[in-house]
Amino acid sequence: MLWNWIALSRFEPMENILNYINGELVAPVSQSFLDNINPATNEVYSYCPDSDERDVQLAYEAAEAAFPIWSEMSTGDRSRIMLKIARLIEENNDALSLAESIDQGKPLWLAKHGEIPRAQSNIHFFATAIEHFASEAHPMGNHALNYTLRTPVGVVACISPWNLPLYLFTWKIAPAIAAGNCVVAKPSEITPMTAYLFSKICMEAGLPKGVLNIVHGLGPKVGSAMVGHPKINTISFTGGTKTGAEIARVAAPMFKKLSLELGGKNPTIIFADCDFEKTVKESVRASFTNQGEICLCGSRIYVERSIYDKFKTAYVTQVAALKIGDPLQDETKVGAIASKVHFDKILSYIELAKEEGGSILTGGKAFVPQGRCENGLFIEPTVIEGLNHLCRTNQEEIFGPVVTLQPFDTEEEVLEYANSTQYGLACSVWTENLGKAHRVSAKIKSGIVWINCWLLRDLRTPFGGVKQSGVGREGGWEALRFFTEAKNVCVKL
Numbered sequence: 001m002l003w004n005w006i007a008l009s010r011f012e013p014m015e016n017i018l019n020y021i022n023g024e025l026v027a028p029v030s031q032s033f034l035d036n037i038n039p040a041t042n043e044v045y046s047y048c049p050d051s052d053e054r055d056v057q058l059a060y061e062a063a064e065a066a067f068p069i070w071s072e073m074s075t076g077d078r079s080r081i082m083l084k085i086a087r088l089i090e091e092n093n094d095a096l097s098l099a100e101s102i103d104q105g106k107p108l109w110l111a112k113h114g115e116i117p118r119a120q121s122n123i124h125f126f127a128t129a130i131e132h133f134a135s136e137a138h139p140m141g142n143h144a145l146n147y148t149l150r151t152p153v154g155v156v157a158c159i160s161p162w163n164l165p166l167y168l169f170t171w172k173i174a175p176a177i178a179a180g181n182c183v184v185a186k187p188s189e190i191t192p193m194t195a196y197l198f199s200k201i202c203m204e205a206g207l208p209k210g211v212l213n214i215v216h217g218l219g220p221k222v223g224s225a226m227v228g229h230p231k232i233n234t235i236s237f238t239g240g241t242k243t244g245a246e247i248a249r250v251a252a253p254m255f256k257k258l259s260l261e262l263g264g265k266n267p268t269i270i271f272a273d274c275d276f277e278k279t280v281k282e283s284v285r286a287s288f289t290n291q292g293e294i295c296l297c298g299s300r301i302y303v304e305r306s307i308y309d310k311f312k313t314a315y316v317t318q319v320a321a322l323k324i325g326d327p328l329q330d331e332t333k334v335g336a337i338a339s340k341v342h343f344d345k346i347l348s349y350i351e352l353a354k355e356e357g358g359s360i361l362t363g364g365k366a367f368v369p370q371g372r373c374e375n376g377l378f379i380e381p382t383v384i385e386g387l388n389h390l391c392r393t394n395q396e397e398i399f400g401p402v403v404t405l406q407p408f409d410t411e412e413e414v415l416e417y418a419n420s421t422q423y424g425l426a427c428s429v430w431t432e433n434l435g436k437a438h439r440v441s442a443k444i445k446s447g448i449v450w451i452n453c454w455l456l457r458d459l460r461t462p463f464g465g466v467k468q469s470g471v472g473r474e475g476g477w478e479a480l481r482f483f484t485e486a487k488n489v490c491v492k493l
């Protein structure tokens with residue numbers, strides 16, 4: 001019945017997801033497929049290509065063949081095709097949201113009102129941005145004129161993770177193709193469905209064959225073949241820090257251009273002079289949206305001691321009230337964990353927190369819903385206190401519905417806590433004191449700081465992390481610069 005809904009909105013019910021190579025939907029060369037599991041029921045519901053380096057090579061050849069035409073097409077023509085893709089995403093929001101929710105475990109409403117509209121915005125944003133992208137000129141008086149040419153780099157690789165599947169996939173593909181590159185892309189094999197539906201959208205929109213090629217399969221097979229491909233010299237990757245390190249290790253001796261968006265362990269800093277009600281509500285959202293499986297989620301909450309007990313009571317009350325269960329129900333706030341491997345990892349961190357002396361204030365175990373999701377992968381939103389900021393629970397990325405609370409006394413102390421991890425992706429600060437907000441923002445070691453808000457995004461702003469949270473920035477001009485090569489031309493006058 002669910003697939004009928006998708007069929008009604010133009011997508012056929014299917015068992016096998018297919019690769020998208022040279023404008024066609026094709027099975028992998030190996031003819032083998034991997035089980036694709038619905039985490040809310042823990043049942044196989046479709047099959048994902050188990051591709052390998054042969055499929056990557058075919059994708060590369062298609063991209064290489066398409067490059068001369070696509071890169072020389074006017075920005076206006078490229079933009080028009082991309083705008084059509086954006087429109088088709090919007091028209092198919094219901095089907096894409098349903099597919100994303102089933103594939104990833106997130107609440108359907110979140111996919112429908114957050115993620116899929118954002119995928120549409122990603123394409124729309126870069127389709128229009130490319131029309132305004134300009135390069136610099138540097139006149140040397142009457143002697144000479146320098147001007148900078150920005151040309152597409154060629155065939156690029158885009159590799160994305162499972163937590164925000166279509167959102168992050170399009171966040172890379174959109175600037176890459178807008179700038180005139182051709183792409184070999186790999187979504188996570190844990191959540192391949194919306195990338196597959198996206199390939200159908202690209203076909204319907206008339207994207208020329210070979211401009212985008214999507215190869216499904218495992219990271220160590222497909223991803224590493226893309227990274228190690230001798231002719232693909234630009235890689236945009238979002239995923240874990242460990243995988244990013246492996247990619248950097250392979251890419252460095254080949255002098256590839258890299259953009260790495262990696263893990264996070266983001267602090268939420270709450271001062272006593274915050275707007276209390278708003279802070280509690282938003283910090284619950286920052287902790288548990290998408291089951292805490294967003295790289296930007298705040299997982300270490302530091303609260304000024306004078307309001308610590310009051311905050312703890314209010315926060316834990318709201319967390320305990322979050323409805324967990326069937327992602328397809330409107331009232332569900334916390335859905336399923338994306339995979340069994342990840343589910344086990346999160347539970348092991350809860351055990352570690354207990355061993356390290358933490359007290360569980362709410363949650364702390366797997367959740368078993370009644371009915372169709374009784375075998376699904378659910379974990380109660382979990383709040384822990386009593387841990388030192390340097391313990392493993394507070395230092396390592398858990399990437400699930402698990403949060404720690406810790407009091408602090410001074411600005412210096414909380415900055416030390418906040419900056420103590422190997423990560424530096426995002427931070428949110430809650431205070432009504434303007435001077436303090438600016439002071440703390442300047443001293444936080446992260447790529448993004450939100451003051452009195454969380455996940456408020458403007459696609460023009462630079463996005464990325466410092467330390468082991470990444471290398472480079474996405475978003476706006478940063479992304480278009482990454483996907484182009486600058487060449488200075490100096491003319492003697």
Ligand code: NDP
Pocket residue numbers: 159160161162163168186187188189190217218219220222223224227238239240241243244246247261262263264294295397399425465469470
């Ligand atoms: P992984 O690093 O495991 O995987 C990311 C992607 O890389 C997947 O498509 C994966 O394939 C692929 N991959 C795995 N091994 C290799 C390899 N050797 N070479 C090339 N590609 C490979 O991350 P997760 O999917 O588990 O995603 C969660 C992580 O992503 C978290 O650490 C999170 O913080 C981070 N993240 C960062 C964001 C940011 O903007 N900074 C945003 C969102 C998430 P497959 O899974 O199919 O095997």
